[in-house]
Amino acid sequence: MCGIMGYIGTQESQNIIMNGLKKLEYRGYDSVGVAVNNGDSIQTNKAEGRFENLQNLLNESPLQGTVGIGHTRWATHGRPSDENSHPHTDTKKDFAIVHNGIIENYLEVKKELEDQGVVFQSETDSEVVAHLLSSLYDGDVVSTIKKAVQRLEGAYALGIVTEHDPNKLFAIRHDSPLIVGKGECENLISSDIPAVLEHTRDVYILEDGELAILTEDEVKLLDIQTDEPVNREIFRVDWDMEQAEKNGYDHFMLKEIHEQPKALQTTMAGRVDAENHQVQFEELNWTPEQLNKWNKIYIVACGTAYHAGLIGKGVIEELTRTPVEVEIASEFRYRRPIVDENTLVMVVSQSGETADTLAALRESQKKGANVLAITNVVGSSIAREADQVILTMAGPEIAVASTKAYTTQVLSFYMVGIYMAQIKETISSQEQKTLIDTLVQTPDQMEGILEHVKGLQWYAESIQNSDHVFFIGRGMDYAVSLEGSLKLKEISYIHSEAYAAGELKHGTLALIEEGTPVIALNTQEELYDKMLGNIKELKARGAQVLGLAMEGNLNIWQYVDETCYIPATQSLFTPLLSVVPLQLISYYTALGLGNDVDKPRNLAKSVTVE
The missing domain is CATH 3.40.50.10490 (Glucose-6-phosphate isomerase like protein; domain 1)
Structure with a gap:
């Protein structure tokens, strides 16, 4: 869930790392930190909270050096705090690490290290990696990293800098995403591609068990199981840089x-x-x-x-x-799903790194199923491992x-x-x-x-002080209701639930009282009259109902308090249209409440832990 960034080159690393972390904030924003190797020692600075908290500290006391790593955190082990922020170092500050993932056996490793006299500074699972590297150091950094990761169970993408080899940056992954950006007289590591696009469009997408060794001039990839070098084709990113910027929009x-x-x-x-x-x-x-x-x-x-x-x-x-x-x-x-060679499993993940979905993919293939992935990220773990x-x-x-x-x-x-x-x-x-x-x-x-949103803005203002909002629908509309309800919860923090409209009389009506906001989707022509009946049930109990229907179904206005229409289309295709007003209602509701729309509390974009 966290975002990691690393740089080695001829420029000062601090600002490059911070700019990269700014583009990775969607992966977590509980804390942020940077470690820079200045050739004599590793200096760190980190802070709980948003990016700006650390930026203010670095403006006062910048870290000098051309090799460094950084981290933006979504908390799993340990509350958000300065101490739990990454990077973590060992006691002697010979190693500094940033970590995305979860070390499942960290308590066992931590106990062994504490028995050796190691004193931990944080509550995180990640800190064990820095101390483990120090404990196992044998005079060769690559050998030490290999021995350390053999002790780790779980998921990890690691960026490592060390006093023992100050002119190198190391990175390794297992079940957490990591890419390497190949530049001119500079190289970078990152959790995601947008963070490196200011510097290069040439990237290596690391696979599990691969160690990247970066200097300012070259990138070497090594398979830690076989000790053999990995020959990997460069992936050329053809995104428009503007796609990753706001382009005049507020959010x-x-x-x-x-x-x-x-x-x-x-x-x-x-x-x-x-x-x-x-x-x-x-x-x-x-x-x-x-x-x-x-x-x-x-x-x-x-x-x-x-x-x-x-x-x-x-x-x-x-x-x-x-x-x-x-x-x-x-x-x-x-x-124990009933899956075999006669089963098609379709896995869906925006990032292509969703841990639970990736695990389901692997379990399905183990049972002989054919797996089709739908994802937005080329080269992601799910994209690479699926059959199609x-x-x-x-x-x-x-x-x-x-x-x-x-x-x-x-x-x-x-x-x-x-x-x-x-x-x-x-x-x-x-x-x-x-x-x-x-x-x-x-x-x-x-x-x-999208050209007609004023009515939706007004409706969002009318519900922003509500304690509860309900969504109802039948058939395809029910599926869209679930998504609309989730969007409202995610960014407005208003309690919201979606129900199949036919289930109202089986308990849910008990929650409806005078003034309760309900968004009723009624775009399925075969179910239109049935939905009108459910809307009447709600109105009889005092609900304030927004009816969402297709153009042409004009009589719905007689039974609701507000109406919203989508263009007429086949009922099968209405979900692509009906979800847009729900997205906008959620956006304007959160905006009216003063919430950070892009970075809702407690959430992160890419869920790479179970």
């Missing part, structure tokens, strides 16, 4: 909401053939024999990606008549609350569903044409929603 989240139409178009490009009314996936090339072999499909994901999977279930079952189950990744791997990959083309998403990554995941399920239906011939050519025609209209329809 990344608002910018990313407005980038969704373009992200959808980019994700469809080369895959949706509007002229011939087909979906093409060169990265899949599935055959009828393969599809007919899979008698069951699992969609496995966490959080927002799980909600995208619920839409995927509805789409795939509707178009292919194949049974689909959607599972929360953190539950899936621990319940669909890359969403959302571009970098910086805000913690996901928007464009979610809608491109949902779009990917639509494309996969149509693609499978083409091959299985479960839809007619006319149905296929209608589906494609409807899909390609969606980005323009989404643009239309």
Whole structure:
């Protein structure tokens, strides 16, 4: 979850590391710290809280040196504090480390080190790594690192500087993401690509068990199991730098909401053939024999990606008549899932590094299943390990609350569903044409929603002082309600729940009282009248209802307090449109409350721990 950054080169490292950490704050912002090797000693400075707290300290007392590491923290072991901030050093300050991940056996290692007389300064699991390196040092840093990581259980990406080899920067990973940026007379390490783009677009994406040894002139990769050098092709990043900046928007989240139409178009490009009314996936090339072999499909994901999977279930079952189950990744791997060679498992992760989802992928492959990944990050662990990959083309998403990554995941399920239906011939050519025609209209329809937000701003103001907000829907609308509720919780901190509307009378109505805000989605034509009945039940008990419907269903205004309309489309495709007003309501509600929209409390962007 944390972000790590390292630099070695000819420039002063402190400011380069801090600039990189600023771009990694979405991975955690409980504390931030930097360690610099000035050739004589390792100097550290770190602070609890946001980036600015440390920047103020460094402005007064800068750290000099051209080799350094930095860290922005999402707390797991130990509360946010100066002491628990990274980097951590050993007692003699011969080693300094930054760590992303969790050392699962740290208590055992800590006890052994304490028995040797080591005094710990923090409550973290990470500090054991610095002391372990010092304890095991044998005169060779590479050998010492290898011995140390053999003692560690869990997940880690480590950046290491040491007095024993002051002109080198070391990095190693296992189950946590890490990349190396290859520059001119400078090289860098980072948890994510945006942090190095000011310096280079050439990166190595490390794999598990690989050690990177960096000097200012070269990068060497070593497989620590075999001691053999690793020959890795450089990955050339073709992102536009502006994609990772705000570009005049007040927040990344608002910018990313407005980038969704373009992200959808980019994700469809080369895959949706509007002229011939087909979906093409060169990265899949599935055959009828393969599809007919899979008698069951699992969609496995966490959080927002799980909600995208619920839409995927509805789409795939509707178009292919194949049974689909959607599972929360953190539950899936621990319940002995019934998976075999006749199962297709679809794992969904924005970052491609979500620990629970990666574990589910590996468990599924172990049982013989074919695994398809949907992710936004090329070269991520999930992208590398899956049998097939669909890359969403959302571009970098910086805000913690996901928007464009979610809608491109949902779009990917639509494309996969149509693609499978083409091959299985479960839809007619006319149905296929209608589906494609409807899909390609969606980005323009989404643009239309984004041009009319004033009513949503007003509604957000009306609910920002509420203690509770409820979302209801049926069918696809229920899945979207779950995502809308999560967004509101994430950034406004208002208690919010989503319910299948038919369940209201089975207990939930007890929570409704005079003035309770309810957002009622009613975009499914076959269920429209049923939903009106549920809305009437709410109004009879005093709820203040916002009705969200398609244009043309104008009679809904008679039964609700406020209305919001999305462009008319097929009911199957409304989730791509109906989620946008919910994103905007969440954004403006949080904004009105004065919250940090991009960095909600207690959360981080990429969940790389279980």
